[in-house]
Amino acid sequence: MMHMQRFAVILCLILGAAWVQAEAALNITITQGAVGATPIGIVPFAWTGTGQPPQRIGHIVADDLARSGLFAPVPAAKMPQQPTQPSQIDNSAWSKIGVGDVVIGGLESLGGGQYSVHFQLFDTLQNQQLLGYRFQATIGQLRQAAHRISDLVYQQLTGQRGAFNTHIAYVSTKVENGRIARFRIMVADYDGHDPQIVYSSPRPLSSPAWSPDGKYIAYESFASGRPKLYLQNLTTAKREMISDQSGLNSAPAFSPDGTRLAMTLTHDGHAEIYVMNLSTRQLIQVTHDASINTGAAWMPDGKSIVFTSDRGGSPQIYVKTIGGGPAQRLTYDGNYNAGATVSPDGKKIAFVHQAGGAFQIAIMNLGTGQMQVLTRGPLDDAPSFSPNGAMVIFSTVEGGKKVLGVVSVDGRVRQRLSGPEYVSQPAWSPYGS
Incomplete structure (x- = not known):
C-alpha cells in the first residue's frame, strides 16, 4: 500500500x-451494480461508410452510462426496435419495457479521415426531443466524441455533469x-x-x-x-x-x-x-x-x-x-x-x-x-x-x-x-x- x-x-x-x-488498454469490469438503475435505450448508431465502423459509438455510450451505476442500458438483442430516425421511434414499444429515454444517432465517413457523429435523446413518455448534437472528428477522436455524448446525456437526465470525457x-x-x-x-x-x-x-x-x-x-x-x-x-x-x-x-x-x-x-x-x-x-x-x-x-x-x-x-x-x-x-x-x-x-x-x-x-x-x-x-x-x-x-x-x-x-x-x-x-x- x-x-x-x-x-x-x-x-x-x-x-x-x-x-x-x-x-x-486496461480492462474494466463492473463488480457490483446499483439496484434500481434507470433503464435507458442506447440504440446502435447507424453507420454510413464502407466496411465496418471505426468505432461502435452507441456501445461506448451504453458502457459509459452503465458504469455510472445510475443507468441500465437495454441490451441490443432485447430492444423492441432499433430506429435510426426520430420518425421511426415507437414510444409505446419502449414504454412497455419500462424505458422512458432513448438515444439514437449515426456515424458518417466524410472522407479524408474525417467523420460526422450525431445523436438525439428522446423522452418516450412525453414524446419530445431533449437533446440533439452533431460533432466532426478524426478517427482518433471518435472515442472522445462518444464520451462527450455520454456526458451530455448524463447531465440532461441527472442534472450533474458527467466525467466520461x-x-x-x-x-x-x-x-x-x-x-x-x-x-x-x-x-x-x-x-x-x-x-x-x-x-x-x-x-x-x-x-x-x-x-x-x-x-x-x-x-x-x-x-x-x-x-x-x-x-x-x-x-x-x-x-x-x-x-x-x-x-x-x-x-x-x-x-x-x-x-x-x-x-x-x-x-x-x-x-x-x-x-x-x-x-x-x-x-x-x-x-x-x-x-x-x-x-x-x-x-x-x-x-x-x-x-x-x-x-x-x-x-x-x-x-x-x-x-x-x-x-x-x-x-x-x-x-x-x-x-x-x-x-x-x-x-x-x-x-x-x-x-x-x-x-x-x-x-x-x-x-x-x-x-x-x-x-x-x-x-x-x-x-x-x-x-x-x-x-x-x-x-x-x-x-x-x-x-x-x-x-x-x-x-x-x-x-x-x-x-x-x-x-x-x-x-x-x-x-x-
Whole structure:
C-alpha cells in the first residue's frame, strides 16, 4: 500500500519519453451494480461508410452510462426496435419495457479521415426531443466524441455533469521473474482505453498528480538514485526537475489555481509539508511538528490543506490553513486514517481507513463528520475523486496483483480496472484534460 509504504520510507529516510502508445488498454469490469438503475435505450448508431465502423459509438455510450451505476442500458438483442430516425421511434414499444429515454444517432465517413457523429435523446413518455448534437472528428477522436455524448446525456437526465470525457494517470509496473523490471507513469481515458506512456524508468516512479488545467503531471522519480520531484508537460513531453532537496521529495499536489505545489520534504530531518511557488520556486513551510506530516491535498479555496500526520500517536487526517494557525484533527474513528483526497466541492474527503486488519477506502462528510466505508479491502489505497465528485478511483489488490478499483461515493457501484501489468496510484484528471 502506498501510504503504508510512504510512512515506512519517511521513517527510513529520517534516516522520459514523449507520448508513446502502451501495449494494452486496461480492462474494466463492473463488480457490483446499483439496484434500481434507470433503464435507458442506447440504440446502435447507424453507420454510413464502407466496411465496418471505426468505432461502435452507441456501445461506448451504453458502457459509459452503465458504469455510472445510475443507468441500465437495454441490451441490443432485447430492444423492441432499433430506429435510426426520430420518425421511426415507437414510444409505446419502449414504454412497455419500462424505458422512458432513448438515444439514437449515426456515424458518417466524410472522407479524408474525417467523420460526422450525431445523436438525439428522446423522452418516450412525453414524446419530445431533449437533446440533439452533431460533432466532426478524426478517427482518433471518435472515442472522445462518444464520451462527450455520454456526458451530455448524463447531465440532461441527472442534472450533474458527467466525467466520461476525462483521463486517469497511474503507475504501471512490469514484473519479470518475480521482480519489478520497469516503472511507467501512464495516462489513459477514464475507462482505461488508449493508454499512453508519459515517462518510463527502471527505478521507482510514484505519486502522479494533475495540474488543474490538465496540461501537466507532477510525480516522484528515483531515476537518479534518490527521490526527486518532476513536472512534465503532457503535450511537449518536456520534463523539469522542481525539487531536489536532500532526503525525501514526495507527494506533490497542485493548488486549485495551478500556481503552487504542495510537497513533503525531509531535508531538515523529519517530514514536513511545504508549498512551492511554481513561478519563483520559493518554498513556504506549512507544518512545524516533529512527527511525520505528509500527503497534502488542497481545499478548493486554495487557502488550506488536509494532510496525514502521526502527531497524535497514529496516522490521522488533519486540516490546516496555509498562512498559519494550528492544525485541526478531522478523523477519530480507528487508529489509521491516511492519504486523504478532497472532493471537488470541498464537502467530503476520501481516505484510507484501517478496520479489522483491512485497509479500506472511506469517505467523510466534512460538515457532519459522518464516515462511511466504501470498499472491502484488504489492501485499498490512494483514493482520487472524479471531477464531478460522483466516483472514487483507488489502488487495490486482487489475486495477488495490483489493480485499480472504482467505487461510487454512496458505495453502491464498484468496478475494477486491470491489465497485463501491475497498476497502482491512480489520479483522476480534472475537466479539460
